[in-house]
Structures are given as structure tokens and as C-alpha cells.
Amino acid sequence: MFTGIIEGPGKIIGKRTVGGGIAYDLEAGFDLTEPEEGESIAVSGICLTAYTIRGRKFCVDVSPETLSRTKLGLLGPGAIVNLERALRLSDRLGGHLVSGHVDCLATVTAKKELGSYTIFTFSLPVEQGRYIIEKGSITIDGVSLTVNSCGSGVFTVSIIPHTLKMTTLGTLKTGSKVNIEVDIIGKYVEKLLAPRPSMTGSDDHKESKNSEGIHPGFLAQHGFM
Numbered sequence: 001m002f003t004g005i006i007e008g009p010g011k012i013i014g015k016r017t018v019g020g021g022i023a024y025d026l027e028a029g030f031d032l033t034e035p036e037e038g039e040s041i042a043v044s045g046i047c048l049t050a051y052t053i054r055g056r057k058f059c060v061d062v063s064p065e066t067l068s069r070t071k072l073g074l075l076g077p078g079a080i081v082n083l084e085r086a087l088r089l090s091d092r093l094g095g096h097l098v099s100g101h102v103d104c105l106a107t108v109t110a111k112k113e114l115g116s117y118t119i120f121t122f123s124l125p126v127e128q129g130r131y132i133i134e135k136g137s138i139t140i141d142g143v144s145l146t147v148n149s150c151g152s153g154v155f156t157v158s159i160i161p162h163t164l165k166m167t168t169l170g171t172l173k174t175g176s177k178v179n180i181e182v183d184i185i186g187k188y189v190e191k192l193l194a195p196r197p198s199m200t201g202s203d204d205h206k207e208s209k210n211s212e213g214i215h216p217g218f219l220a221q222h223g224f225m
Contacts, residue, residue: 001087002042004095004137004144006167010043010083013057015076021063022073028056028083040086040100044168045142045179046070047100070102071177082142082167095144096137099184104128106140108176109154118159119148120172124180126153131182131190139181143167 007030014025026043035053041060042048048060067073075081087093110121122140132138132150139145143163148156164170172178 002047002084002098002100002142003087003091003093004045004098004139004142005084006082006143007084008166009168010081012075012077012079012081018061021061022067023059023061024072025057025059026081026083028058030056030083032056032058032085042082042084042086042098042100042142044070044072044081045098045100045139045181046072046102066102069104070179071105072179074177080168080171084142096139097184098139098142098144098181100142101181102179103131103182104180105177106180108172108174108178111172111174114158116161118164119156120159120169121154121156122178122180123154128180128182129153129155131186133183133186136186137183139179141168141178143169 009029010026011029012024013027014023016023024043032053032055035050035058037051037053039050039053040047041050041058043060046062046066048062048066050058050060052059062072104125106122106124108120109123110119112119112121129150129152132147132155134147134149136147137144138147138155138157140157145157145159145163148158150156159169
């Protein structure tokens with residue numbers, strides 16, 4: 001689990017094909033204190049297992065599934081990525097709960113300067129857009145951000161100068177691809193509220209009426225809606 005607060009940059013220093021996936025060699029731009037072989041590190045928002053950790057250098061393997069959902073396969077030696085080590089129970093939760101499991105890619109469709117802030121507009125698949133709400137949280141290339149506004153398959157964020165300086169978001173331009181992880185809470189709520197097959201009877205098409213457990217009526221009754 002992560003927070004979306006980037007610890008620093010990383011640089012890809014090696015890339016090779018391994019068993020249908022890709023292995024990357026990376027070098028962190030900061031000290032990896034008390035490294036643990038096999039620990040999780042988010043690389044531009046992607047939770048990966050670090051091994052062969054030597055000083056600031058480490059290796060990660062990227063599966064075909066991860067390559068199909070993220071932009072990591074497009075990056076090669078010399079590319080800069082955002083790095084965050086896994087959250088510890090004693091750490092501050094400065095951003096929001098981030099799993100490091102990327103949902104989809106989004107594309108920068110507009111970039112506008114507004115004083116010292118930069119407003120980015122992104123487009124993404126409509127089916128993922130339903131989890132994005134105004135003033136909700138979203139993770140872009142591993143960075144925890146607040147949604148300014150959103151519509152069908154589109155949303156905007158306002159990024160402060162510090163974030164642009166400390167992350168790869170400062171290099172984005174119109175047409176750039178980014179890794180997106182929507183707020184995990186929305187996906188769980190949707191799953192819990194979805195109609196479930198009846199546990200009784202042999203009719204495979206029979207669905208429960210959500211008469212028990214969590215359902216919209218239950219949430220309204222207890223003041224959540």
C-alpha cells in the first residue's frame with residue numbers, strides 16, 4: 001500500500017525481455033534506507049517487487065498484464081520515473097490510500113497555466129471515469145492528486161509548482177500518456193452494492209433483491225445517503 005506522495009525520481013538504466021515480460025534495472029535518486037529484498041516499490045504508480053538491491057540500484061520484473069495496462073513498456077533506458085516505497089503503519093498518510101494497481105492509461109488533452117498553478121485535462125475510458133468524482137482523489141503516474149472537475153471520460157487537476165518540480169508531471173504535454181489508478185473505495189462500494197446471484201434455488205439467472213447486507217436502502221436508513 002502507498003500514499004501517492006513521491007519520495008523522489010528514479011532512472012531506468014537497463015531493460016531486457018524475460019519470460020514474456022520485461023525486467024528493468026533502476027537507480028533511485030535518493031537513499032534506499034534499510035532495504036529489504038523483495039520489498040514493494042511503486043514505479044510511476046505501479047506496485048513492483050524490488051530485488052537485487054545494491055545501494056540505490058535495484059531490479060524489478062514487469063508481467064505482460066502490467067505491460068498491457070500501463071505505459072511502462074514504452075519506457076527505456078534514460079527515462080525518469082516517480083518512486084515511492086511502501087507505506088509503513090507508523091508513516092503519515094499524506095495523500096490517500098493507493099494500491100499501486102493501475103486501472104488504465106489516460107491522455108493529456110490540454111495544459112493551461114493559471115498563475116503559478118498548472119491545470120491539466122485528461123481523457124480516459126468512460127468505464128473508468130465513473131469512479132472519478134469532483135474533489136475526490138486520483139493517482140496519476142503514482143502522484144496523489146485532487147480532482148478539480150470531471151465529466152464523461154474526462155477530468156481536470158490543478159498541480160502546484162512543488163509537485164511539478166519533484167515529479168515527472170512537470171514534463172507532461174498534450175498527447176502524453178499517464179498511468180491512472182482511481183480511488184479504490186469507489187470500486188469496493190460498487191461491488192458491494194451490485195446485485196448478487198441468489199444463494200437458494202437452482203435458477204442460475206435468479207438474482208437476490210439485496211434484502212440483506214449492504215444496499216442503497218440500508219445506507220439511506222443509516223444516514224450515508
